[in-house]
Amino acid sequence: MKKHNFSAGPCILPQEVLKKASEAVVNFNGINLSLIEISHRSKEFVEVMENARSLVKELLNLPEGYSVLFLQGGASLEFLMAAYNLMKVDGKAAYLDTGAWSSKALKEAKLLGEVDVMASSKDKTYNYIPKGYKVPTDVDYIHVTSNNTIYGTQLKEFPQTDALLVCDMSSDIFSRELDFSKFDLIYAGAQKNMGPAGTTLVVVKDEILGKTGRVIPSMLDYQVHISKDSMFNTPAVFPVYVSMLTLQWLKDLGGVKAIEKINKEKAALLYTEVDRNPLFKGFAEVEDRSNMNVTFNLTDESTQPIFDKIWNEAGISGIKGHRSVGGYRASIYNAMPIESVQVLVDAMQAFEKQVS
């Protein structure tokens, strides 16, 4: 039997997507060639790329004036690319430090200009989202991370700003409705909510580009990739194809609005148990809790072997917490069925029965 996969990333994908993807590896669309052995410039693959791009625009309800790219290098390369494309010579950017990924992002930006850390929640192992901080106006852009995968916190409100707004949405893109037109640049590694590792989604407002006054290496230049429709070099054909399948799956399900409702139900089910069950305590501040990554610890560490045995036997996989937080992290991305969340809740209740 297939396990209940709560991994943080790479992570669960819809079962029907995996099936279609595996078929395409052998015989793509009945053309008697594998998807991964045809030219990326073939009409078949160009169609995949175009379809993926238009699904992104449709699902995010993007207005005209945005480009959608499928690049390589992960969200980690976007830490640098965002700065390269938006930080002016002698420029300055402001970052909200809500976790390890935010701090890696700002470290790259420091290579190119001045970085103002607007606020940080590092003092409490990033278990909350800072609020009430001053948003500077004299910066080239503001950078935030919408969901902090490791700590299980999520931004419910975004900074109000006239500066450009950049967001790393790696672990919650397509999971909830937002006014995506408020963002000037969004990026996300595919492997949290969209597809296999190997491609990175970039959504960028065209008019913000080409204004830094710096020379940008070709592979790091969004305008180069836009002008070549994400085919400046060979794109990651398989990850792009699987991402397209996942986006199509999401569309068929009713889109972001429909999945948000399901995601809220899944998160409520699990957080209710974390709060009710005396053997667990939630890690993140309640008001900042993520609907994608649910982090919790044992109230009595010595009971760990008992709980670990129970969830293992229930066919659960991937709930071990990140080393910096300890305890458990259940990632309940879009593709996670509520039935699997119920299996985890049942395991937590069985654990309570056994211990008390």
Ligand SMILES: *Cc1c(COP(=O)(O)O)cnc(C)c1O
């Ligand atoms: C996983 C993750 C990253 C890193 O993504 P890579 O694709 O591995 O570079 C960056 N930001 C967030 C929020 C993440 O969850």
